[in-house]
Amino acid sequence: MSNETRAGTAVETRVPEIRAVLLSPQRPLGSLPLLVVGCSLGTSSVLWEKVGVLLGGEVDVVAWDLPGHGISPASQAPFTVAGLADAVVALVDSIAPGARFHYAGVSLGGAVGLQLGIDHDARLLSLSVQCSGPKLGTPEAWTERAGTVRTLGTPVMIQGSAQRWFAEGSMERDPALASRLLNALRDADRFSYAHCCGALAGFDVRNDLGRITAPMLGVAGVEDTVAPPEMVQEMVDAINAGAAAVSAPDTPPAVAVTLLQVSHLAPAEAPAEVADLLRGLMERGRA
Numbered sequence: 610m611s612n613e614t615r616a617g618t619a620v621e622t623r624v625p626e627i628r629a630v631l632l633s634p635q636r637p638l639g640s641l642p643l644l645v646v647g648c649s650l651g652t653s654s655v656l657w658e659k660v661g662v663l664l665g666g667e668v669d670v671v672a673w674d675l676p677g678h679g680i681s682p683a684s685q686a687p688f689t690v691a692g693l694a695d696a697v698v699a700l701v702d703s704i705a706p707g708a709r710f711h712y713a714g715v716s717l718g719g720a721v722g723l724q725l726g727i728d729h730d731a732r733l734l735s736l737s738v739q740c741s742g743p744k745l746g747t748p749e750a751w752t753e754r755a756g757t758v759r760t761l762g763t764p765v766m767i768q769g770s771a772q773r774w775f776a777e778g779s780m781e782r783d784p785a786l787a788s789r790l791l792n793a794l795r796d797a798d799r800f801s802y803a804h805c806c807g808a809l810a811g812f813d814v815r816n817d818l819g820r821i822t823a824p825m826l827g828v829a830g831v832e833d834t835v836a837p838p839e840m841v842q843e844m845v846d847a848i849n850a851g852a853a854a855v856s857a858p859d860t861p862p863a864v865a866v867t868l869l870q871v872s873h874l875a876p877a878e879a880p881a882e883v884a885d886l887l888r889g890l891m892e893r894g895r896a
Contacts, residue, residue, distance in 0.1 A: 624695045625676045625688045625804075629704075630654040632661025632670040642734065642891065643710040644668040645701060647718025649740070649874065650805050651763065651770055651794035653679030655786070656715060659880035664887065668711070673700055675717065677801020679793065684801045690717075690812045694724035698732060711891050713737035715876060716835065717805060720745065723814055723844075726821035733823040735894030737887060739875045740833050742840040743847075744813040751810035755803035763797045770794055776832040776872040786877055818844060819851020824893040825863040826886060830871030830878070838867040 632646075632654065644664065646657045654672035661670040675693075676684035701710055711734045714722040719741025726736050757765060771780070771791060780787040825848055829841035848863040866886060871878045 623686050623688060624692045624699065625684045625686075626682055627673045627676060627693070627696045627700055628679075628681045629671045629673040629700055630680060632657055632672050633665030633668065636669075638669050639705055639708075642668045642895070643701070643705060643708060644670045644887070644891070645697060645710050645712050646670060646672045646876075647697070647712070647714030647721050648672065648675060648678065649716030649718055649774075650675065650809070651678070651766060651797055651802065652715075652790050652874070653793040655679075655789045655793055655877075656874060657876050659786075660876045660884050660887070663880060663884035667888070668891065671700075671704065673697060675797075675801070675805055677798030677804075683798040684804050687804050687807050690720050690724050690808050691728060693717075693721045693808065694728055697721060697725060698729050701732070708732075709734050711735045711737075711887075711894055713739065713876075713887060714741065715739045715874060716741050716745070717809060719836075720809070720812055720814075723818070723821070724812075726823055726825070727814060727817045730820065730822055733894075735824045735826070735890045736821065737826040737828060737890055738841075738844070739828040739883070740830055740836050740873045742836045742844050743815045743818055745809055745836065748810040751806040755806035755810075758799050758806070759803045762799045763802050764795050766802075767791055767794055773835055774873045776830065776870050776878060779870065779872065779878045783877075790874070790877060815847070818847040819854065821848050822852060822862060824890060826890045827863065827865040828875050828883065828886065829865065829867045830873060830875055831867050831869050832872040835873050838865075841865050841867075 674681040719738040829838040
């Protein structure tokens with residue numbers, strides 16, 4: 610537990626408890642590389658199921674749920690994105706103590722990935738930040754959303770989230786998956802969702818991106834209004850500038866890719882493309 614200051618007010622925070630789902634076939638863990646995947650606010654491990662199937666023969670794919678989402682217990686106390694990153698490392702240590710791992714995350718899960726790259730870079734074999742960036746929205750907007758959800762519950766977010774999450778025609782292409790993702794939002798714990806909003810309100814690592822050295826892939830959806838392609842490109846440029854200042858690598862450690870017909874949930878909207886991109890990234894990480 611720690612005391613952190615946000616907007617001039619001391620806030621007691623802690624490393625939250627998170628739980629994970631194995632998306633690859635059941636087998637003894639450790640013989641294959643480990644890929645840990647994180648989800649966006651309001652979703653669950655359902656977001657990564659198709660990618661898990663596509664990559665499950667090559668890596669062990671473990672998806673963690675945000676507090677109060679999916680199978681993770683609700684959190685009674687506030688937490689930060691840094692606290693979530695610490696929770697991911699603790700989760701990996703419970704699976705394979707001290708192991709290095711590949712990480713991919715979407716939106717808030719991607720913000721956690723950036724924090725992992727800043728605070729726990731030595732543990733990462735590779736990092737993919739999808740539909741996310743070093744600062745998402747404004748503290749005022751997140752604080753307002755937290756208050757709304759505390760009062761009215763997460764179902765109040767369904768209509769707006771559906772508009773933000775899915776590109777035009779995406780829900781029609783896979784209505785069953787879209788329904789499961791929106792049901793995950795409906796079922797999320799309202800107070801944990803609000804704590805996630807609080808974590809995002811205090812998240813801004815734009816000045817720390819140069820500390821990330823793991824091979825990195827930024828993925829943007831061309832129709833994403835939350836983390837548009839230009840945000841992802843600026844993030845990648847900042848990471849590469851930091852790497853060049855230290856070692857001037859022949860191959861930039863970070864690469865940005867924009868996917869067509871994708872908005873804010875790349876693994877659900879374009880699972881085959883995301884799986885292929887992760888294969889290439891993890892090969893770079895192993896090299």
